[in-house]
Every structure is written in structure tokens, then in C-alpha cells.
Amino acid sequence: MRDYYSITELTREFGISTRTLRFYEDEGLIHPARRGRTRLFRPSDRHLVRQIIRGRRLGFSINEIREIIQIYKEPPGEVGQLKLMIARIAEKRDMLRQKRRDLEETIEELDNAEEACVERLVELGVST
Amino acid sequence: MRDYYSITELTREFGISTRTLRFYEDEGLIHPARRGRTRLFRPSDRHLVRQIIRGRRLGFSINEIREIIQIYKEPPGEVGQLKLMIARIAEKRDMLRQKRRDLEETIEELDNAEEACVERLVELGVST
DNA sequence: CTGATATTTGACTTTTACGTAAACGCCGTG
């Protein structure tokens, strides 16, 4: 496990630009260390970036991702806060479950479309 | 099964604005019928809207949704086109599978976070 | 027909998530 990653290493790994990483920092999603002005990304930063990318692919906005990231942090010490957090987790999970339903339905429709194509090919006497 | 839905009926049903529906029409995603100038949405239009909304929730752009919608249409008659379409379907399905992985991973991380919260509550002697 | 309500078109605005360009610092190499 490396100590630090440079900004360009991460851009290559995740296929994003330096601008994007700086933007995520501006937005408070990540807080890479510094040597002078140069950003040093720790493994934990790298993991966060991975989570952000995942969130983006799933169509979450930066704000939603910020909320999700908050959740990953150490659980708070106070009972009220803990219960609040559990409620927020449930809320996010509901969103994710909705997305999963959307996903399954979309995949199913694509499967149907494919089947229709294949049938059509068979009708045309094309060996599949 | 109703023959037609008004624009506001659909906005209520899907929680979107009239502007959004007109935008989707401008973008060529839907083609509601008309009586005079007034749009009449058929069940098939309604179903399309449902698919669009699903796509949006999954983080697809309008262009990507346009491509997906093309796929749902009647399969083309020509062999080359059919094979091309099957390839495009496979491509979309890969994207969806990636999203599913993202989804599962995110859900898992949320589950872990929740577990940590619950444990913390137990430590504090709170009945769950 | 009339007044209320719904719809349409068109123009302009906004938000999000970056892209792009300019101008400069730091550092290792030949």
C-alpha cells in the first residue's frame, strides 16, 4: 500500500481530469494532504475518489455524494445523532433500491429487445 | 386503459413539469398526438415517459436515453442493422451491469456504516 | 357565449459539473 499518490496518478487510474479532482476538493469531498502547494493523495483519499466516481456513475449529484460520504465517516458519539444517521442511511438505501428496480426493469426491456432482434435474425435464416 | 392523458395528468403522475415533457418532445424522445395544438399522450407515450424517467434516475443523459429508446422500437429488417443493434444492446447492458456493481458496492458500504452506528448504540446501552 | 382553467410557444435564466486558458512555481536532467 503506497503512502501517497500524485494527482496525475489518480487521474490515470480513474480516467478523470486534474480539474475534476480539484473541483472535488473545492466542493469539500476530499482533503488531500499537501507538501508545499502540491497535493498528496493518501490511500484514504483514493478510496474516497473511488466512491465519488461510483456515485457519479449512479447519477448522484455532488451534494448527494457529499451526504453519502458524510455517512461513511466515523459514527457520531451521541445517541440522537446516531439515530438520525441511521435514518439518513435508510433514506439513501431507499434511493439505491429504487435505482436497482429501475436497473432491473431497464435490463429486462433490453433483453426483450435483444430477443426480438435474434428472433428476427432467425426468421431471416441467419445462423446465430 | 385510457385512450389519452393530458399533459398535467402526466406531470402529476411522474412528478415532473410540463416544461420537462415539452423538452422531451423537442428532443424527439416522445411524439404525443395532437388535437389542434393540444398534446394528447397515449398509453405508449406514457410508457415512454416512464422509461425516460427511469433512465434519468439511473444517470443516463438525454442522448443515452435516446439511444436506449431507439432500441425499444421495432427491430429493423436488415441483417446488418440487426447485428449492429444487438451489439448496441450489449453495450448498453454492459453499462447497466457496471451500474449494478456500483450499486451493490455502495449499498454494502452503507450497510457497514449502519452496522457501525447500531454497534455504537448498543455500546451506549440503547435498546434497538 | 362567457369566464375560468388549461395549454402552447418562445425567450430568457439557472444550476451543475466540469473544461479551458493564462500565468506562474518547483524540480530534476543534460
Place this chain on the structure above:
DNA sequence: CACGGCGTTTACGTAAAAGTCAAATATCAG
């Protein structure tokens, strides 16, 4: 030392996906 390569900040630009507003029509109940 100057040069290339990587990194930084600041500032402005932009495309996508609607939101907002206005003014003109259309539809429908009574």
C-alpha cells in the same frame, strides 16, 4: 541554466437539463 514536465491558482466558458415568465390560445362548464 534553461528546459521540459508536472503542479498550482484564478478566472472565465460551456453544455445539459430543466426552471421561469409572458403572452397568446384553446377547451370546457354553465
